[in-house]
Amino acid sequence: AGESCSSPARVHDAPGGIVMRFLPEPSAQSLRLLFLFLFVMGVAPSPALTAGCPDRCVCDDQLVVQCAGQDLTLFPNDLPLATRQLIISNNRIGDLPALQLNYLSDLVYLDCSNNSLTEISESTFGNLRKLAYLDLSFNTLLQIEDRTFGPLASLVMLRMTDNPGLGEIHPDAFLENIALQVLDVSRNNLTSLNISSLIALPALRSLGLSGNPWRCDCDTEDLCLWVKIEGFKFQEGQTVCYNPPELAGQRLADVGMQLRVDCHQGLGYWDYLFFIAIGFVIFSAGTVSAWVMGILMVLYERYTKRKSEEVDSDDEDQRGGGGGGVCGGGGGNQGNGDLSKPGMEV
Template sequence: MQDARGAPAGSPGPSLRLLFLFLFVMGVAPSPALTAGCPDRCVCDDQLVVQCAGQDLTLFPNDLPLATRQLIISNNRIGDLPALQLNYLSDLVYLDCSNNSLTEISESTFGNLRKLAYLDLSFNTLLQIEDRTFGPLSSLVMLRLTDNPGLSEIHPDAFSENMALQVLDVSRNNLTVLNISSLIALPALRSLGLSGNPWRCDCDTEDLCLWCHSDHRPDSGQTVCHSPSELAGQRLAEVGMQLRADCHQGLGYWDYLFFIAIGFVIFSAGTVSAWVMGVLMVLYERYSKRKSEELDSDDEDERGGMGNSSATNQDLTVAL
């Protein structure tokens, strides 16, 4: 049985079929805004992987597809990661920025990259890692920060919110100390690369050395002290217990001698001060007594003068 236009009864007409096709396309196909064209000098794979490595780029690529999941911009000369452009890539999972000219990153740089799991910032010119720089990266599993020759400071709370972090590599930088308070609290951390840094093995790195001693890291054999000279070349894991003994030892001979000297100085100063105060009090008492005697003498003289004057007046009266 057919309808008036020849279509079988019970089957959707052409208009309805077109509507179904339109809804299917809209539901399955990516939005045009998400599948915008590929940036110049980059290769895009199904609008999910964008490969821009080794293109001598000096600026972060423009017009990246918003659905990009992997972005590789390694081996260029890019000096800045613009937060505004980067944070549009909310589906980004893999980001390779190695071998560029990056000097600074901040918390805002990765503010909206909640899905990012892999981040490579090695072979750049970073100088320091600030507080909560990687805080927004709640899904970060692997972070490579190697071979930044000027990187000398990492804030103690730089990784405090990266609870999913499993692999952290800070090898071959210019680190002399590293506060591990936040690293100890990371439940998923399995590997920590520390080798190739000029570690200063003293009381500031005691916790780090003890941690290397208790948790054997893959590169622990290559993680050695650079200073002081008497510990140079020794593995951090080997000097941990020695530093604990040196940094928490009891009072020695010179310590006691110092405290005795300080006590003697304080006692001497107190004695001299008391003597000076005593002398001043005696002088003041003598001065006050003398002044009082002089005032009494003046009063007696004045009263004596008044008595003589009265007697003279009486004699004159009798004579008259």
């Protein structure tokens, strides 16, 4: 009766002399620790995601790797292979290493905006077949080469705005991106754009061109006409001519027909004179050639006729002289033969 309830253990006599020992009751602190451990184990990301999470990045159980605004100068290492969204914006990264990036074959979202990227090659995105969103805005890109985005068969949205040095995009840069719906190349340094591959994209529905110093001449005639015809595809903005000075400030859609007329003008006075002179020369040359050929044919015909007459005359002469000789020779031979035969002697 005098035992305390807080004693570490209790011993009771049981039938048969068996002693039963009970463990002490768990304290409140132990229970709190146990519940905390179970809670952490339940909500913590899986080891597959946390084991490879780069430094200064956050990886969650939604396969999103967030490395934005961490003042990174190199592409993050040890990225989880199952990453589906990678955000490395607002850093100072100068290169996208193809070897590391192409391990992320399940990547569908890539934000590289506001970095120091200067070059994108064909091998950069060589294995990103599932990538649907790509943002390369606010970088220092200089040009886009042939088939740069060719491997991105699932690419739907591509943003390449605000690259002050971007002045050239290869005509075939988007040739294989048949799923591309939104393309934004606003506020770059583009003066012309070959639209042959863009026209062939069946899903394209939005194209941003504003803020570029467009040169409105015969090289951009097709672009201006396309903007006018397919106006619903182009985003609002200052898509105006920068050069030549007489067209500066005018919208591309408004100068399309003017360029059409200027770049395909009709024949002038001197053009007609040139064609007349060329026709006269060709006619004269043909006439002289025909006259010379006619004279040559007449001379050749006369020559062949005279040659034929000479041959016939020679044949007649040979027949007349050859016949008398044969007769005389035959008679002489006959007489000589008769005289020489022994049976004719008496």
